[in-house]
Amino acid sequence: xxxxxxxxxxxxxxxxxxxxxxxxxxxxxxxxxxxxxxxxxxxxxxxxxxxxxxxxxxxxxxxxxxxxxxxxxxxxxxxxxxxxxxxxxxxxxxxxxxxxxxxxxxxxxxxxxxxxxxxxxxxxxxxxxxxxxxxxxxxxxxxxxxxxxxxxxxxxxxxxxxxxxxxxxxxxxxxxxxxxxxxxxxxxxxxxxxxx
Numbered sequence: 001x002x003x004x005x006x007x008x009x010x011x012x013x014x015x016x017x018x019x020x021x022x023x024x025x026x027x028x029x030x031x032x033x034x035x036x037x038x039x040x041x042x043x044x045x046x047x048x049x050x051x052x053x054x055x056x057x058x059x060x061x062x063x064x065x066x067x068x069x070x071x072x073x074x075x076x077x078x079x080x081x082x083x084x085x086x087x088x089x090x091x092x093x094x095x096x097x098x099x100x101x102x103x104x105x106x107x108x109x110x111x112x113x114x115x116x117x118x119x120x121x122x123x124x125x126x127x128x129x130x131x132x133x134x135x136x137x138x139x140x141x142x143x144x145x146x147x148x149x150x151x152x153x154x155x156x157x158x159x160x161x162x163x164x165x166x167x168x169x170x171x172x173x174x175x176x177x178x179x180x181x182x183x184x185x186x187x188x189x190x191x192x193x194x195x196x
Contacts, residue, residue, distance in 0.1 A: 026143075027144050027150055049097045059108075066094070070097070070098040078150065114166055121163035
């Protein structure tokens with residue numbers, strides 16, 4: 001086998017550097033079992049925190065506190081140049097808190113039925129993904145390396161949290177499945193992509 005030429009070695013070196021740079025600037029974690037465990041915990045924490053705030057103070061004040069926390073956490077996350085566990089997961093927690101509040105405001109504050117709010121957030125999520133794909137040509141989380149893609153990402157995450165809250169409340173209350181049975185049903189739905 002002939003020895004690699006200088007051009008070939010240089011090409012491999014350049015490709016390796018670009019691969020390293022591309023990996024370094026991605027601002028989301030790898031999707032592993034630990035990711036899903038932390039994701040479930042932050043979701044529960046967001047729901048509990050939202051309910052705690054809304055029941056301990058006037059709801060408009062609680063929503064403003066949730067919004068301020070979300071803005072601060074996203075500001076920190078967006079300033080990061082690469083993935084950092086603390087700012088990323090703090091942003092996820094605040095999205096969970098405020099996403100829960102957004103869904104609850106529609107139902108409790110504006111008296112929108114759970115079925116309607118679930119449909120609204122489902123359509124909103126579809127629109128986010130369609131626009132994201134049309135503008136960026138991808139919705140891959142492995143390509144979150146630009147500010148615009150990261151804004152699309154966080155918009156999708158926020159919408160999924162609101163959708164999850166609305167759909168969970170709809171199945172538990174409107175469909176009378178209760179929270180335990182709804183939790184089992186949604187865990188099964190979440191497992192489908194894992195199995196696939």
